[in-house]
Amino acid sequence: MTRLTRRARVGVVTAALALGAATGTLGCKKLLKGGLAGGADAGKPTSSNHVNSPQDDADEHMQEKLDAYIACLNTLSSPVRASRSRYFSWVNPKTGPTGTERNINGLYDLPNAAAQKCTEGLAKAKPLLPKDAKLETAGDDFAKTVTELDGLIHEVFTYYENKNFKDDKFAKGKAIHPRLMAAFSAFSKADTNLHATLDGITKPLALRGLSRIERDEGKSFLFHRKHVLLAARELVEAGDPVGDDDAVDFALYNASFSEVDKALTELQTFGAAHKIDLDARTNAAWPMAKSNFEQFERAAESYRKKSRDYLRCLRDAPAKAKAPSGKVDQEKMGPCPDGKPKDVVEKYNEFIRVSNNHPFP
Numbered sequence: 417m418t419r420l421t422r423r424a425r426v427g428v429v430t431a432a433l434a435l436g437a438a439t440g441t442l443g444c445k446k447l448l449k450g451g452l453a454g455g456a457d458a459g460k461p462t463s464s465n466h467v468n469s470p471q472d473d474a475d476e477h478m479q480e481k482l483d484a485y486i487a488c489l490n491t492l493s494s495p496v497r498a499s500r501s502r503y504f505s506w507v508n509p510k511t512g513p514t515g516t517e518r519n520i521n522g523l524y525d526l527p528n529a530a531a532q533k534c535t536e537g538l539a540k541a542k543p544l545l546p547k548d549a550k551l552e553t554a555g556d557d558f559a560k561t562v563t564e565l566d567g568l569i570h571e572v573f574t575y576y577e578n579k580n581f582k583d584d585k586f587a588k589g590k591a592i593h594p595r596l597m598a599a600f601s602a603f604s605k606a607d608t609n610l611h612a613t614l615d616g617i618t619k620p621l622a623l624r625g626l627s628r629i630e631r632d633e634g635k636s637f638l639f640h641r642k643h644v645l646l647a648a649r650e651l652v653e654a655g656d657p658v659g660d661d662d663a664v665d666f667a668l669y670n671a672s673f674s675e676v677d678k679a680l681t682e683l684q685t686f687g688a689a690h691k692i693d694l695d696a697r698t699n700a701a702w703p704m705a706k707s708n709f710e711q712f713e714r715a716a717e718s719y720r721k722k723s724r725d726y727l728r729c730l731r732d733a734p735a736k737a738k739a740p741s742g743k744v745d746q747e748k749m750g751p752c753p754d755g756k757p758k759d760v761v762e763k764y765n766e767f768i769r770v771s772n773n774h775p776f777p
């Protein structure tokens with residue numbers, strides 16, 4: 417599989433390692449999606465002298481509400497994908513098991529009690545203000561489908577794990593397959609919808625947070641750090657579109673890369689001119705601020721380089737992979753050693769981990 421799989425990215429708004437976003441095809445790569453709003457302080461005012469506006473207050477409350485939705489996606493999206501991928505590694509999804517397969521690999525069970533905890537968390541978050549009918553409905557659908565799928569997956573997992581197919585000649589495996597496919601399909605739709613709904617909330621939330629930083633303290637280190645993180649998320653999403661159409665819009669990816677390039681260059685320029693601020697005892701990250709900044713910069717630079725490599729792969733993809741619309745079919749691109757999607761994912765993950773663990777601020 418060559419896709420940049422969006423469903424395994426972690427981190428949207430609040431937690432250091434948060435949301436795993438998804439595509440309708442339930443992809444296969446782990447990718448951290450952190451830093452859109454830059455951490456748990458994204459919706460909060462950045463100056464102790466600033467009085468919250470109604471929008472500031474609403475953003476803070478929304479961020480608290482989102483925690484449960486993000487937690488569900490963190491704990492369940494990727495495991496469901498992995499389970500489905502395991503099952504499809506030996507079963508034809510159209511025909512189901514035949515009994516003639518050589519390698520009977522079953523599927524992966526989901527984390528114990530994860531679906532129950534998700535459902536309970538969403539039930540507590542639903543009545544919290546601000547109300548958002550679209551988000552709450554998407555959460556209800558996610559909870560319903562993942563609960564149904566959890567029970568079914570466990571039943572199928574036990575069947576193959578205990579090799580019960582040897583006793584009934586795959587009778588149960590054949591009978592349960594259509595139900596499993598329907599449950600996977602229903603979850604995929606609910607998962608995609610919840611991710612898209614969260615994107616529609618968290619992106620404006622992040623932009624407002626960035627504007628508040630600029631309003632309160634100008635284009636500071638905090639502003640530039642969060643600007644880089646915001647641009648990095650936009651880029652990684654451009655490489656992995658939401659929905660069933662996973663072809664990459666080259667123009668969008670190119671523009672998103674340019675924004676990352678610009679944001680990182682501005683951070684580096686600002687950092688070179690304000691090194692003294694990193695060593696100041698008044699810096700909340702002192703005495704590690706300078707070292708943390710350097711680590712952040714290196715990780716961001718590494719991600720920029722690998723993203724540029726992938727940009728070249730998209731640009732130079734064979735004609736068979738390019739549609740008249742300008743989109744590039746990743747499955748038809750062929751090998752590209754310097755810009756493999758897996759490497760882009762890994763570099764992004766590394767960058768987000770460094771950002772989470774090395775504030776400067």
